[in-house]
Amino acid sequence: MKAKRRKLNNTRVLVGITGSVAAYKAVDLIRRLKDEGASVKVVMTDASSRFITPLSIELAAGPGNVFCGMFDNPMAHIELAVESDLMVVAPATANTIGKFAQGMADDLLAACFMAYRGPVVLAPAMNWRMYESFSFKENLTLLKERGAFEVEPEEGPLACGEYGKGRMASVERIVEAAKAALCEKDLLGRKVVVTAGPTREHIDDVRFISNLSSGKMGFALARAAAARGASVTLISGPTVLALPDGVAFVPVTSASEMREAVLEEAAGAHALVMSAAVADFAPSVRLEGKGPKEDIEGGLSLTGNPDILAEAARLEARPLIIGFAAEAGQDTARAEDKRVAKGADYMVFNNVSDPEAGFDVDTNRITVLGGGSPVSHPLMSKEEAAHVVLDLLIPEPGA
Numbered sequence: 001m002k003a004k005r006r007k008l009n010n011t012r013v014l015v016g017i018t019g020s021v022a023a024y025k026a027v028d029l030i031r032r033l034k035d036e037g038a039s040v041k042v043v044m045t046d047a048s049s050r051f052i053t054p055l056s057i058e059l060a061a062g063p064g065n066v067f068c069g070m071f072d073n074p075m076a077h078i079e080l081a082v083e084s085d086l087m088v089v090a091p092a093t094a095n096t097i098g099k100f101a102q103g104m105a106d107d108l109l110a111a112c113f114m115a116y117r118g119p120v121v122l123a124p125a126m127n128w129r130m131y132e133s134f135s136f137k138e139n140l141t142l143l144k145e146r147g148a149f150e151v152e153p154e155e156g157p158l159a160c161g162e163y164g165k166g167r168m169a170s171v172e173r174i175v176e177a178a179k180a181a182l183c184e185k186d187l188l189g190r191k192v193v194v195t196a197g198p199t200r201e202h203i204d205d206v207r208f209i210s211n212l213s214s215g216k217m218g219f220a221l222a223r224a225a226a227a228r229g230a231s232v233t234l235i236s237g238p239t240v241l242a243l244p245d246g247v248a249f250v251p252v253t254s255a256s257e258m259r260e261a262v263l264e265e266a267a268g269a270h271a272l273v274m275s276a277a278v279a280d281f282a283p284s285v286r287l288e289g290k291g292p293k294e295d296i297e298g299g300l301s302l303t304g305n306p307d308i309l310a311e312a313a314r315l316e317a318r319p320l321i322i323g324f325a326a327e328a329g330q331d332t333a334r335a336e337d338k339r340v341a342k343g344a345d346y347m348v349f350n351n352v353s354d355p356e357a358g359f360d361v362d363t364n365r366i367t368v369l370g371g372g373s374p375v376s377h378p379l380m381s382k383e384e385a386a387h388v389v390l391d392l393l394i395p396e397p398g399a
């Protein structure tokens, strides 16, 4: 049986909103959670309603889905706790985190937290001095030790005019954390190395050879592996993508830098998933500064880049290796030949001339080669495709 993963559809999410300037962002969060298929109920603290009205929150959450006073409905603090699969508190104030940690239940949200038994995601937002304070850190650490997941705030200009770490994480990151909190941790204790993006092979300091890879597939793999509990190292060429939470990141530029990083990280890892589009060749000589046009027009001499996957397959402490074969056309036989020649355990074939499966789109249509007959999967999001690929790390019972 394949790993059970949880998405947000058919998930009952209890959103807590507390008294921070970031409270208005909860409107967007509630909409995003609902877009993902979750049903959302909201508990607002008294202080939060000084920043955003319950009416605005009700417009996003739907009529009857917003709860404020402990005594408005005598059983709400238990019913909301029992009838939720996930609790997300965003923004989470220092005060509420303190109450959660110290076992106080003097408002509806704190009482719900105490009665609730599922996964909890906390998105703190506050001035950086409060975030760094000893008491806050201690309370947050206590909650994390008990299993709560923190979506760390970001550094930047704060509402008070100061600069520092304390801005609430983006709604995208909070939604990702919510999904991760629901994921079965079937890769716990395993190290997974993922490569992503293109490489850049410099002609001189300003010009380079590269390809159209956006890194989306590799970043989705890293995010999904982290959500499933793996310890993830993401080695990526240049991309514009936001880094997934909870992932060790090794930025590289060229194929030779990627090779070095892969060989170092992959030795002893459980799995290496090579989704990077490594440039096939690099200029034989790199010119300094901005090289004269004539020197380049005169003839660019190219040298083949190292075959990183094949080298990794020869490592002594060899991980399970999953390669990606981006082919223009439906030629899975060529991808299978590559798999065998390079020594990969699996090769994930995708047709990059398919507009729904190529570079820089959010979907993919993959065929998995290796371990028997090819298995073709229907069009799916790169996030879903990432989980399909990671399922290869979980042996079927009896296999």
Ligand SMILES: Cc1cc2nc3c(=O)[nH]c(=O)nc-3n(C[C@H](O)[C@H](O)[C@H](O)COP(=O)(O)O)c2cc1C
Residues within 6 Å of the ligand: 017, 018, 019, 020, 021, 022, 045, 046, 047, 048, 092, 093, 094, 095, 096, 097, 125, 126, 127, 130
């Ligand atoms: C303008 C203003 C902004 C505030 N912003 C924050 C904040 O971002 N984070 C925080 O922890 N507290 C903030 N506070 C303090 C909280 O609102 C206060 O501690 C309150 O008691 C929190 O109550 P609650 O946790 O029940 O929502 C702010 C207070 C004011 C007056």
